[in-house]
Amino acid sequence: MARVGLTTERLVQAGAELADEVGFDQATVSALARRFDVKVASLYSHLKNSHDLKTKIALLALSELADRAAAALAGRAGKDALAAFAHTYRDYAREHPGRYAAAQFRLDPEAAAASAGGRHAQMTRAILRGYDLAEPDQTHAVRLLGSVFHGFVSLELAGGFSHSAPDSQETWAWTLDRLDAMLRSRPAP
Known part of the structure; x- marks a missing residue:
């Protein structure tokens, strides 16, 4: 029987x-049960297991990020959109x-198809239309942008840029300028 006041949405949030x-790795059903001061078994009417919880958090994160x-x-358009x-x-x-870590969680094909992941790819492709890239260059550019953004953010969050000058904000602006210049310099088909 479900505990009064507990819903799947509330638990995922x-x-x-x-x-x-x-x-993200520490977000488990057991940790969630401790947070609500309930037994783990009382959450199983809403969540199958910790993998299910992680999947639902990933779906929430992808949706929030796509909306933003x-x-x-x-x-x-153009560099402003990028x-x-x-x-x-x-x-x-x-x-x-x-x-953010949850948004990188590997989803099974069914969950991935139902996720906002497709919206992210569509938005990236919409940005790239301003750069007039044909396939396969457009797909390469989608992957490049995702790799650069994720790599920079991951290193920054881990403190990778905190021990040297210039400031990471300066490097971020420099990186975006160079990405824009590179995308603009690609010969049109």
Whole structure:
């Protein structure tokens, strides 16, 4: 029997908050049960196991991030759109490190198909239309942008840029300028 007041949505939200506080790997059904001061068994009417919880947190994170990115991209094009998209990812990772980690969680094919992951790819491709890239260059560029954004953010969150000058913000701006210049310099088909 489900405990009064506990819903799947409430548990997933609490799991996402827990992931931000202690790390995505530590967001488990057991940790969630401790947070609500209930027995683990009382959560099983809402969650199958910790993998199910992690999947649901990942889906939430992908959706939140897609919503933020869509809002940031509205009415923008070219470098302005590229920068807005990049800043959205970086800001989200800084505000919600556990959820950002969850957004990288490998989903099974069915969950991936139902996720907001496709929206992320569509938005990236929409940005790249301003650079007039044909296939396969467009797919290469989608992968490049994802790799650069994720790599930079992951290193920054881990403190990788905190021990040397220049400031990471300066490097971030430099990186976005260089990405824009590289995408613009690609010969049109």
